[in-house]
Amino acid sequence: MTDPNHSSAEIEALKHEAQRWVLRLTSGEATEADAVALNRWRLTSVAHRQAFAEANLLWTKLQPATAISARDGPAATTSSSQDSGRHPAHLGRRAFLGGAIAAAAAYTVVRPPFELWPSLAELSADYRTGIGQQRQIPLTGDIWLKLNTRTSVSALSSRGGTVDAERIELISGELAAATNNLSAKPLVVVAGEGQTTATHARFNVRHDGGTVCVTCLDGELEIKHPHRSSALRSGQQVAYNTQSMGDAVNVDTDAVSAWERGLLVFRNDPLARVIEEVNRYRSGKIVLMNEALGRRPVLATFRIDRMDEVVPRLQAVFGVKIQTFPGGIVVVI
Known part of the structure; x- marks a missing residue:
């Protein structure tokens, strides 16, 4: 990575910052606020965006090797970790700063659980x-x-x-x-x-x-x-x-094209598809547990700025049972 506006020392520092961002996202504790903060950091300069893109590329190239390590890790490292007195998990996080990343943690960046935060590729977008x-x-x-x-x-x-x-x-x-x-x-x-x-x-x-x-x-x-x-x-x-x-x-x-007018329009779409679409516009996740219910047709128009009205309307129309959990998770039974 070269940039006439940054010294080699500054570029090296940016690389380490980008790697620390990746480690934060793979810590299992990343939040939507972290995603916003990272995007703000990336927008600081072209050099910031390039440093993060290179950290992302590094993880991508190392994915096959780290996947094997994650698969074979417990059996392969038992004796060596006992002999050295070190913990493989700590080695994995230190290793990324030198050129590797723990595959199990990285999986949460590529496929965040319930899609509750963006993936690395999405965060790298312009x-x-x-x-x-x-x-x-x-x-x-x-x-x-x-x-x-x-x-x-x-x-x-x-x-x-x-x-x-x-x-x-x-x-x-x-x-x-x-x-x-x-x-x-x-x-x-x-x-x-x-x-x-x-x-x-x-x-x-x-x-x-x-x-x-x-x-x-x-x-x-x-x-x-x-x-x-x-x-x-x-x-x-x-x-x-x-x-x-x-x-x-x-x-x-x-x-x-209804979304351009601030609307979601459904014309006899199955309920499962309706819920899938609504999930794109709200925090958390609506999870449908009833397969038969998911096939029922829905004729409705929802305002995108009133997504909080969707679940009550489903309850009123279909008589479904709802369980709510922290983080905006709603289970439809």
Whole structure:
């Protein structure tokens, strides 16, 4: 890492700070406040963001080795720890500062329990929104983005493809984008294994749980995936994952884009999907324990700024039993 605005000593100090942030997130005690503080630290300078990205990359490269260590650790280290009088757990945390990290702890960063805080990749993004937040970003005079709740986006090199374009990566979450034919460059949105290219269009992209869903709200889009390509027209939607991409289907674009108006619109959606969607906009987690109940259709419109009204409405409509726990955890029985 080089930066003309920072001395080598300052850069080295930033690297250690970034590693300490990773250790904090892997301590098992990380909170949403820690995520906010880390994002504030990252925004201090380009050097801060690069230091954290390098710490993240270091963990990624070491994941296979540390996974083996975590798998074999108890049996493999018993005699050595007894002989030396040291504790392997302490060695793991010290080792990361020299180039390694404990895999069991790191798992909580990649897959936080109940998704109660962002992952490392999300925290490394150039643009982020928290729970229930939305944010509009003008990329150029002719291209803008609107990020939905819990969304992470990174800027990519404008020459990462075969044509000169404004390129971004949707790491997770959902965004709306608009371009017009006056744009000097097309917009390319990379998400998962595919990418969406737009020159004159308005569209929605959602990246959630390994699945990417692209909806053309107006104009035309080009979708490229390792296994196939597809052209979308207004009112059409396509979904893909790492293995395949489905066929284009016609959808209710008003419901898809309702979040831009501050609404969640459900038209005979199963309750399980409704709860999954509501969870994106509130702190904590609603957990549905009744599979049969989860299949019941829901016809409703909720205001995003009134998510606290959802659970009482479910109780009134379905007569469900509710158990509440600290941290915003609600169990629907």
